[in-house]
Amino acid sequence: MSGAAAAGVVADGAIEDLRRLEIAVERDLFRFMLRLDTEAGEDALIKRQTQTQAFVLRQVQRRLEEAGEAVRSAAGARAVEAVEAVLGAPPSTLPLDVRTELDALVNGQMADVAAVFKAGAFEMRAAVAEGVLSGGSLADAVERVQGELRTTYRRAQAAVDAAIMAVGRRTVIAAAKDSGIPDLVYVYVGPKDVKNRPFCSQWVGKAVIDPENLDNGQGLPADDFCGGYNCRHSWAPAPIDDVVADGIPIYRSSGARYIVEV
Amino acid sequence: MPIEVKRTGTVPRFNADKAAKIIRAYVPGAILRRTDRGISSTGAPFAPYSKSYREKLIAGSEDTKVDLRLTGGLMNSIKGVVTTTAMQVAVTFAPDTGTSPQVSLGNGRAKRTGRRSPPHNVLGWYLHHGNGKMPPRPFMGLTTAEETSLAKLLRSANLWG
Numbered sequence: 001m002s003g004a005a006a007a008g009v010v011a012d013g014a015i016e017d018l019r020r021l022e023i024a025v026e027r028d029l030f031r032f033m034l035r036l037d038t039e040a041g042e043d044a045l046i047k048r049q050t051q052t053q054a055f056v057l058r059q060v061q062r063r064l065e066e067a068g069e070a071v072r073s074a075a076g077a078r079a080v081e082a083v084e085a086v087l088g089a090p091p092s093t094l095p096l097d098v099r100t101e102l103d104a105l106v107n108g109q110m111a112d113v114a115a116v117f118k119a120g121a122f123e124m125r126a127a128v129a130e131g132v133l134s135g136g137s138l139a140d141a142v143e144r145v146q147g148e149l150r151t152t153y154r155r156a157q158a159a160v161d162a163a164i165m166a167v168g169r170r171t172v173i174a175a176a177k178d179s180g181i182p183d184l185v186y187v188y189v190g191p192k193d194v195k196n197r198p199f200c201s202q203w204v205g206k207a208v209i210d211p212e213n214l215d216n217g218q219g220l221p222a223d224d225f226c227g228g229y230n231c232r233h234s235w236a237p238a239p240i241d242d243v244v245a246d247g248i249p250i251y252r253s254s255g256a257r258y259i260v261e262v
Numbered sequence: 263m264p265i266e267v268k269r270t271g272t273v274p275r276f277n278a279d280k281a282a283k284i285i286r287a288y289v290p291g292a293i294l295r296r297t298d299r300g301i302s303s304t305g306a307p308f309a310p311y312s313k314s315y316r317e318k319l320i321a322g323s324e325d326t327k328v329d330l331r332l333t334g335g336l337m338n339s340i341k342g343v344v345t346t347t348a349m350q351v352a353v354t355f356a357p358d359t360g361t362s363p364q365v366s367l368g369n370g371r372a373k374r375t376g377r378r379s380p381p382h383n384v385l386g387w388y389l390h391h392g393n394g395k396m397p398p399r400p401f402m403g404l405t406t407a408e409e410t411s412l413a414k415l416l417r418s419a420n421l422w423g
């Protein structure tokens with residue numbers, strides 16, 4: 001099953017649950033209307049309506065707890081499918097060296113992907129609770145939940161994309177470090193525009209000898225993630241002689257210029 | 263110069279594994295750096311982007327240099343892969359079936375559309391060879407200068423023994 005299809009199953013299951021809930025709410029309100037004492041005063045009507053809403057809300061919360069648990073328990077499987085959607089194939093079909101790197105990084109990233117789904121479940125609950133509390137229609141809440149599900153899956157995919165990009169950078173740097181080539185440096189390549197993070201603006205067009213010691217201010221390893229999530233840049237390993245010949249300045253992570261004797 | 267014939271000792275063996283590691287390390291970095299400078303693997307500058315694509319990049323506040331990079335996913339997937347059976351180094355997109363998120367450009371930002379790009383091996387082939395509408399922008403492979411640089415690295419490494 002593709003990742004998108006799998007997400008559809010999650011969405012369809014949760015939405016189906018909510019649709020049943022919507023019907024139940026309508027039925028409750030209809031019963032309430034049948035029992036309505038037209039002679040009762042406005043205060044009594046409001047009280048009765050508030051009681052019904054509170055009852056409905058409890059039902060909604062209970063069912064959403066169940067739906068949320070289902071979404072959470074499926075998060076691991078969905079995360080794998082989100083990985084497949086990005087890879088275009090099951091991770092098991094990848095070349096061994098790529099798979100090893102992928103496993104190492106994606107396993108670490110899985111927690112993030114699962115957290116995205118978990119946060120999505122909370123968002124969905126909040127959306128319905130708010131819809132009911134504010135007296136809005138549950139159909140609107142269902143629409144909002146559908147939107148949240150789409151957004152949640154996209155967030156999960158974004159986390160996977162970031163992991164795959166990180167694997168790419170890690171594989172290239174690991175191959176460079178394993179090569180035995182003396183005096184390799186890493187040139188920070190990629191776009192130079194107004195969207196650059198401060199880290200990217202600082203390093204683009206420059207070379208560094210130890211990218212693993214840089215701090216991108218995002219709490220993510222700079223050798224794997226460059227400037228952070230969704231960063232468009234890469235580290236390009238190169239022999240120091242070539243970089244000097246190209247006139248690219250070379251630094252240590254401390255920021256001190258690395259002076260090369262030619 | 264007379265030929266010296268040794269009758270003792272061991273025959274020097276070519277260290278293919280070491281050579282493969284050097285090639286695997288050098289080639290992806292060379293492609294990334296050169297492509298970033300807008301130079302093709304023939305040594306000539308890349309064909310410029312079309313007017314409409316440049317306008318899209320500007321609308322998305324993106325750098326307009328021809329570097330074949332939007333999300334960076336394709337370029338980040340370039341790797342050297344050593345096949346141990348035949349001891350070959352393949353420079354490829356790994357995973358070759360991998361995709362990048364498709365983005366639309368506008369209002370100064372790149373927004374994910376929810377769709378995915380073609381697989382990197384397909385996208386890479388189109389970019390390298392062109393597709394009739396889009397001119398070829400060959401970026402895989404090495405220029406003569408890069409081959410010279412790689413040869414220098416291989417010579418300076420002790421590959422025999």
